Amino acid sequence: MTRLAKGAHADVLVIGGGIIGLAVAWRAARRGLGNIVVIDPAHGGGAARVAAGMLAPVTELQYGEEPLLRLGMASNERYAAFAAELTEASGGQDTGYRQCGTVAVALDSDDRAELRELHAFHQRLGLDSHWLTGREARRLEPMLAPGVRGGLHVTDDHQVDGRRLVRALVLACERAGVLLHRAEATELLVENDRAVGARLDTLETVTADRIVLAAGPHSHRLPGLPEGVLPAIRPVKGQILRLRVPEPYRPFLSRNVRAVVRGRHLYLVPRENGELVIGATSEEQGYDTTVTAGGVYELLRDAHELVPGITELPLVETSAGLRPGSPDNAPLIGPTALPGLVAATGHYRNGVLLTPVTADLVAEYLTTGETPALAAPFTPTRFSPARSTTKAPA
Structure with missing residues (x-):
């Protein structure tokens, strides 16, 4: 296991190394962000290793989910290029992407x-x-x-192999200089009403300028997370x-x-x-x-x-x-009400499908401080009385 240096600091700390967390880290690195650390006991685990990998925004559609349909179709349209780029970045790892209908x-x-x-x-x-x-x-x-x-x-509904995809993401992250640190985050560190880092089960502490919480159904259970910042992710x-x-x-x-x-x-x-x-x-x-x-x-x-x-x-x-x-079965993507903390969780049955678009939207926010319009319906603050703006929290 790679040990963090004493007093380690990351520009971006990703808590959760499943398919969403890995994709966010890789995309952020591709956009020029450096010093990215992903914390997870077993990178590449999670629901994607079990999921069938259907890319089905149309046949998965439920009544009242039109915003989610638009997000899913945008992600599906990106998949061919995403898979090809990932195969190249991982040194030739096939993702199992297949246009089959x-x-x-x-x-x-x-x-x-x-x-x-x-x-x-x-x-x-x-x-x-x-x-x-x-x-x-x-x-x-x-x-x-x-x-x-x-x-x-x-x-236009296709498929990808979730297991091959996460394997490619692990390799691509490593080749891009992302530090995949095998540990579990045991506490979110908050100072002056801002998320500033995490304490790990290895007794290490890592501080960060920005933190992406991508721990799937465990996201809201992270100790230290202030009440009301995230809804329960069941x-x-x-x-x-x-x-x-x-x-x-x-x-x-x-x-x-x-x-x-x-x-x-x-x-x-x-x-x-x-x-x-x-x-x-x-x-x-x-x-x-x-x-x-x-x-x-x-x-x-x-x-x-x-x-x-x-x-x-x-x-x-x-x-x-x-x-x-999530409570409305739609993902939480973007800045939370807690400055310094970004959410990328709650994808329910569409985690594999929404991987490319989630990674792109979060990486764009991390590099520009602006919430992309496509992410606006999925702001984590939609469950809170105070709605977020398109600007990054101070």
């Missing part, structure tokens, strides 16, 4: 009606979403069950399965497949290397990451109804992770 399907009349409503919503917003009959859906994906009643084809458990498609059966699926199965949402993400990811449950169970027999059963049962051949594939991994959900 998504098919969302329904298996009964109620599910079909729900998808029809979603399609009408897409049309009102001018989104590129095309209705499919059941036959047309099976023509695109022949492994779908004969009972598929209809669906949507969204050509952990939402998601269980995921990984199967292997033997070479003779590839491609088993060619696109991401989403489904509504008797009201439950399911997705299947096929990788080019033969991995097939099935997820994900949504459970409000606190900080528990236990894989349960019931969760595995539900995912396999619903996946089997959607793609009957799924049960012939080897099951190679089961895992569970915690999505960080």
Whole structure:
């Protein structure tokens, strides 16, 4: 483990070395900021190592989430360039970015009606979403069950491999001179109503000009954080399965497949290397990451109804992770009410999707002191009586 020098000081201290924290640090370094330190016991961990990596701003859209849709689409548009730049910066590490599109399907009349409503919503917003009959859906994906009643084809929803992505971010950060320090922040240091650093479980202390809090569902639990600066970021458990498609059966699926199965949402993400990811449950169970027999059963049962051949594939991994959900399920991006402290957390089910845009927005704020317009709807102070301005806190 790299030790910090006594009395260490950072221009930017990032608390949390998951996908968001690493991306912010790398982007800040690319924009010319020096002396960046990322604090985490295991850099590259977190929800991204469990997530399927769907880049699906359109098919993930929920009613009332239009600002989040715009943010997600902006991030999705940046992904190809982001992935290519990251591969180069990491020395050739592939991120698994793939432009494949998504098919969302329904298996009964109620599910079909729900998808029809979603399609009408897409049309009102001018989104590129095309209705499919059941036959047309099976023509695109022949492994779908004969009972598929209809669906949507969204050509601009893609995928990335979260595990490869965080591995590339670790390498890119190291090559850019970012210090990845293996430790846990045990206290936020505040002096004269300003965040000035952090105390670590290694008994070290690091001060900083600016601090980015990117600790996922643990962000609001950091000791020393004044009450009311951040809302509670709740952990939402998601269980995921990984199967292997033997070479003779590839491609088993060619696109991401989403489904509504008797009201439950399911997705299947096929990788080019033969991995097939099935997820994900949504459970409000606190900080528990236990894989349960019931969760595995539900995912396999619903996946089997959607793609009957799924049960012939080897099951190679089961895992569970915690999505960080804010009170309104939208991220917190930008300066907080506490001067010196910037938030990059609360991304809920869109952490992987929103990585490029979050990194860009936070890095822009760190270098200019101005909150970008795209980040304005996601200010951390929206949960406080006092709203932030576009200027950096003094």
